[in-house]
Amino acid sequence: MTFKKSLTDHFKKFSASPFLFVGSGMSRRYLGAENWEELLKRFCGLIGGNYTKIRSQADGDLMKIASILAQSYSDKWWDSDIKGDKEERYTEHLLKKDSPLKIEISDYLKDIHKNTLEEYQAEIELLASSKIDGIITTNWDLFLESIFSEFSVFVGQDGLFSSRNHGIAEIYKIHGCASEPNSLILTSQDYELFRKKNPYLSSKLLTIFIEHPIIFLGYSLTDPHILEILEEIVECFPESKMDALKENIIFVEWSADADEPVLTESIILKTLPVKLIKASSYMEIFEVLSEVKRRIPAHIFRQIKDELYELVVTNDPKGKLYVKDVDDLDGAEGQPEFVVGYGAISKIKKSEEIAKQGIIGVTREDIVRDVIFDSGGYDDTSILINAFPNLIKGQVNISNI
Structure with a gap:
């Protein structure tokens, strides 16, 4: 295999x-x-430090080396040219004794x-x-x-x-x-x-x-x-x-x-x-x-979980109605295997009522009311294909509707 x-x-x-x-x-x-030790050597050299000396003082322990180096940075960084404009750019991060070294490392890694x-x-x-x-x-x-x-x-x-x-x-x-x-x-x-x-x-x-x-x-x-x-x-x-x-x-x-x-x-x-x-x-x-099969992309699934969590903990849909076309599902492979929808409750209930009525079958009175007041929201084709066959069962004609 x-x-x-x-x-x-x-x-x-x-x-x-x-x-x-x-x-x-x-x-x-x-x-x-660089690996961790190489990174520490790099920044030790920037302030003219003796890495070999620091390593011996720390008994070779990289965490202790970093602690000693952080102290050296705290002593020298503020008045050194290597600081550049970092004091202004990182003002909110200059909170602790070891902040200068961490800022130097972070600034270096941001673009690597x-x-x-x-x-x-x-x-x-x-x-x-x-x-x-x-x-x-x-x-x-x-x-x-x-x-x-x-x-x-x-x-x-x-x-x-x-x-x-x-x-x-x-x-x-x-x-x-x-x-x-x-x-x-x-x-x-x-x-x-x-x-x-x-x-x-x-x-x-x-x-x-x-x-x-x-x-x-x-x-x-x-x-x-x-x-x-x-x-x-x-x-x-x-x-x-x-x-x-x-x-x-x-x-x-x-x-x-x-x-x-x-x-x-x-x-x-x-x-x-x-x-x-x-x-x-x-x-x-x-x-x-x-090649691992996914029903939907991970980031879309996370959005669904996040929104459903919000609905559950707040019990408030906030009047939002989000409509997404199947063709627009970002990164979806093939046809989706399920759909999750949420939104304005009144619109959802209206859709449910229409769908339910379509399943059960509309009455003659419903059709008359819709013709006069245009209040049913029915699809003409669905009425002709799905509703009329039930209405005319056993009827010689339908003129009396």
């Missing part, structure tokens, strides 16, 4: 489409972005997604056409939202808790985003706070892990931050669902030696079996994802 057939058959086990869990390896692959590497354009286009329900990521750059532009974005753990989300057509940036500099999980203090909230994040992600296949891209099987999140989720996972969890988690490990992608099994957290894909290219993976 080919790799694509194996992966396609695996996805058919699920009623929901996949979620992607995306790490920094994807940004390095498609944007040529515009420079995707030419050699991977075909792969990126396939990724953009993937039929997925959502993305979870620890990346700070804006690459994912640039190619899934119709997905809603939730930044940080607080963004997940304080905003309305429906688990469809959404990007969860759990380590923050360059669009909100102070949201970046960067220093040891940031990670300490993140860990305190980990149980809440894990409970939020639990439903996604239960209902969807989760494809990990751009991570190592030994990534401590991801293993920590997975450990929290496993602890929350119902014992009766543990067997299913091993089917839901798919790790994609980049390997230069993999001539063809291979779907096998592996173990993480010492006891948790997962599906493992080793590949040097993601083309075939994204080809499978782009």
